Every structure is written in C-alpha cells, then in structure tokens.
Amino acid sequence: MTETMTPPDVSTNPAGELSTLRALEAEAIEIIREVVAEFERPALLFSGGKDSAVLLHVALKALAPAPLPLTLLHVDTGHNLPEVIAFRDEVVERHGLRLHVAAVEDWIADGRLVERPDGTRNPLQTVPLVDTIETERFDALLGGARRDEDRARAKERIFSVRSAMGGWDPRGQRPELWNLYNGRHAPGENTRVFPLSNWTELDVWRYIEAEDVALPPIYYAHERDVFLRDGMWLTPGPWFGPRDDEPLVTRTVRYRTVGDGSCTGAVASEARTTSDIIAEVAASHLSERGATRADDRLSEAAMEDRKREGYF
Template sequence: MSIEPIGGAGDTPYALSHLDALESEAVHVLREVAGEFERPVILFSGGKDSIVMLHLALKAFVPAPVPFALLHVDTGHNFDEVLAHRDRTVAEHGLRLHVASVQDYIDRGELRERPDGTRNPLQTVPLLDAIARHRFDAVLGGGRRDEEKARAKERVFSLRDEFGGWDPRRQRPELWQLYNGRHSPGEHVRVFPLSNFTELDVWQYIARERIELPSIYYAHEREVFARDGMWLAPGAWGGPRDGERLERRRVRYRTVGDMSCTGAVDSEAATVEAVITEIAASRLTERGATRADDKLSEAAMEDRKREGYF
C-alpha cells in the first residue's frame, strides 16, 4: 500500500493512492458480502477482471480461505488458454468451482444454437439455473461501469427479481458506501466490487500486484480472420465462413468471452507496461472495440440484463 502526502503543516498528512482507494473499496464490498449473505458465489471465467476480483478476495480474507465458491458459465467456445488458467488458479488456491455448461443444455434440447454461432446470449438460462440449484443469494461479478452504458447504470449491490431480471428503477441508493443486501425469497443480489475501476486501473493494479494472466492478453501471433471490423479466431463455433480468409497476425485480446464474438486487436504490447501505454492512448472501451455481441443494438446489453444476464 502506498501513501501520498497531502496538505501542509497541521493538515492530515497522508492519503491513500488512487489504486489503494479502489482496492480498499473492493475489499470493503467483499467483506460486506461475507457478512450479509449466506451463500455467495464469485463468477470466475479466468478472464482478467474475474482474476483481479479473486485476487482481491484472497487479500480480503487472508489468512482465512476465501468464503465463496466460484461459478463459471462455460459456453463451450471459450479460449483454451483461459480455461487452462482458470483450472490452474482453482487448484493453486484449493477453491471450489461449479461449472454450468451451455453445451449440456444444447445437448438436452433446452437451448438452440443461434444462426450467428455466438453462445454468449445463451448463458442466461444456465446461469439462472445454477443460482437457483445452489441457492446462491449473492453473485459477485467483475463488471465495471466504464465498460458499457447499461453497466454504468448498475449499483454495486444490484437487486435481481425471482426471475433473475434487472430493473434499473429498483436500484437502491448507496450513500456513504452503505449497501443494502435485503432481498425476498427467490430474489438474489448481483455484486460488483470492481464497479469504480476502469480498464486502465485494472491493468495498473495487475502491474502493481504482479498478477498472472492468460497469455492471450499479451501480443502473440495467431491465425485470425476479419468479420464486422474485428479479428476473430477460427474454431468449432463456425468461423471462418466461405470468403473469409485466415491471416497470421500479431494480436492480443483486451477482453475475453465466447470466441465467436470476442475480437482481437493488432498489438505489439507483450508486457504489462506496454499494455498500459496502449490502453492509455485508446479512445474505445474494450467492449466497444472487441465485443460483437454488444454491437447488435444500442440496448443489447441492457436487454440481456433485464432477462437475467450478468
């Protein structure tokens, strides 16, 4: 933790740094969840935001173990590097991981493949079923307000109804970092400890804490093809189509989700420091630049959140 001097003689001599203030807020939220709820769970995909959130949880409760289970809604189209990192992290810290598989629902005929091949919108039903089956009353996610307009409307504690739906009109005030976790039977609360982090904050925190990430977040050579202004990776999900040519390019991923809708960006940033420099110069959010599922309409994310998506 770094301390910065402020003021003059007789004034309060020290203040927390920006990253320390964000860390302190997130740790406070995590401890509030542990105190208020009976069966919390952390959404953990192996992506950078969920990795940072788990790192914060480890710090929040040390030397005790993390009092939360982990949950991953696996689309079946995830990147191998990310799944491998997920499994290594779970094993390293002796955590309990629940996996809800979209493929299982497709195999049973409870969900149908979309024409565009993306399975991100299909995550909602497995997520809500897992919450109900395990009776999770608080679900912690790595969503941040700077990512997307609908997420900017979200409170830190976000009440969801008995169908998992989100109504922005039911958002509760959170003055003075006081959080209200009350909910009726069948309802649950989504919790966002990283709400006030930005993408740049996340990377600066990763650098400071020396947090290990999947290799695809750094520049590497990969076969990709162009579609809708993005570089997508080939895979069993259905790409490339006829007329879409594979190219070998040096790329990295700013955000990681379903392979069918997560685009790579051309990059030479192979280190944390280089990534921070690249992000500082960017004028596009990570989701706006590389997530096709958010480009379906102006209200794509908000519509999915109302249906129960994270």
C-alpha cells in the same frame, strides 16, 4: 507573495496512481467482506478473464488468512479459447478453490436451449446462470463488471437486487449513499455485487502491474491465425468460422477481453508486457467491449436487454 501550489497529476504521478489503486482496492475489500458477512451462500463469477482474476486476487487478500468461503462459478459457453480454460483450472488448483461450471452445452444437449444460427453462445449464458443460481441457492454473486465498460453497466448499483427470474429493473434500484449497501432481498431474489464498479480498464491494468496478477497469455501480444469479420480479428473454432470468403492470416494480436470465441475479437497490438498494455490502453478511445465484442453491437441497448433477462 504566496506561491500557488499545483496539485499533483494523478495520471502521471506514480505515487498518486498507487494511492488511487489502494483506495479502489480498499473499497473492493470492504464490499467483499460485507457480502461474506451478510449473505449465506455467496459465489464469485470467475471466467479466467482479467477482471475476474483481479476480483479473485482482491477477495483472497480481503479474507486472508482464512480459506476463501466462496464458490467460483463459471458459465462456460464451450467456445472459450483453450488458453483461458487452462488458466482458470490452474488458478483453481493453485489456491485449492471450489469451482462450479455451468456448461451451456449441457443446456443445449437436453433441449433447454437451442443453438443460435450465427453460432454465438454469449446470449445463451443467461438461462444456465439463472438456473444455477436457483439450484445451488446462491443468494449473492460477486462479479467483475465495471461501469466504464458499457452504458447499461454505468447504470448499475454496486449491490443490484435481481428478481427470482434473474431480471434487472434499472428504475427500481436502491440508493447507495456513501458506503452503505443494502443486501436485503425477498425469498427467491438474489443480489449481484460488483466490487470493481468504480475501476476503469486502466485502473485494472495498473493494479495487475502493481500486484503482479497472473493472466492468460492471450492478453499479451502474440502471433495467431485469425480471420476478419465485421471489423474484428476472430480465431478459428467451432463457431462457424472462417467462412469461404474469410481468409486466414497470421497477425500479431492480443485480446483486451475474453469470452465466447464467436463474438470476441483480438486487436492488432505489439504490447508484450503489462507496461506496454498500460500505455496502449491510456491512448485508446474505445472501451474493450466496444472494440472487441460483437454481441454488444446487436443493438443500441444490447447489454441492457440481456441484463433485464438475467445476464451479468
């Protein structure tokens, strides 16, 4: 009698996990090489967060031993945690990379933007991004967005053509059959490219462990003074917090994602190593944005509304 063979469970089989990671890495490498070959002035969005750190790591592997032919672009709200900015600058110096910083503060100072009453600057990133794409003549921007983060990002193609104003039309996207990508665009248009589209948060952390990718220390559990607002632990800073009714407490926390300090919360966690985080993420029922990003809670379609205006 023939014995029925059960296929290996990739979720628990280390060899299967590694095979899956290598397939995802190979796909991302192919996409990055396609962008470098097809576009004249591509850039890579780099905030110092885990997804952009993984994207940069893959890009360096994809194009080695040549110097990275990509400018790094960071739209800096001015409200980023200092550990993240220090990590960003250290990475740029270590690899001898070009970094262009579009500071939201500059747009506020000269009147092109107005500070929001709630103090958050995440929604203010769109105008500096679109302006910088125009002035620097970037025709493609590589970003670390993933489809599992948000419903709007789940609609996104890997090659996403944007209008001259940076706008995204989810109904006007091009088909992507197999691994064929269409980067053609009219003058003034640009293409956002997402090589990590098919990765999950768990894939990202398993890749970080497998490749020993460096990250800002705030991704790992540490003691921090925080205050509670709208169900999230926020760090004190120049973003109108804490208020009188928001007492500071010391908690052991970590960040699942990084961004504007006014709307990016920490989570209670004892995960001090990458393997600890992998176990924690595997057990979580919330995406990192759903758990820690207040700007995504503004409406049912908050992310999609921002993307239509030119957001990442």
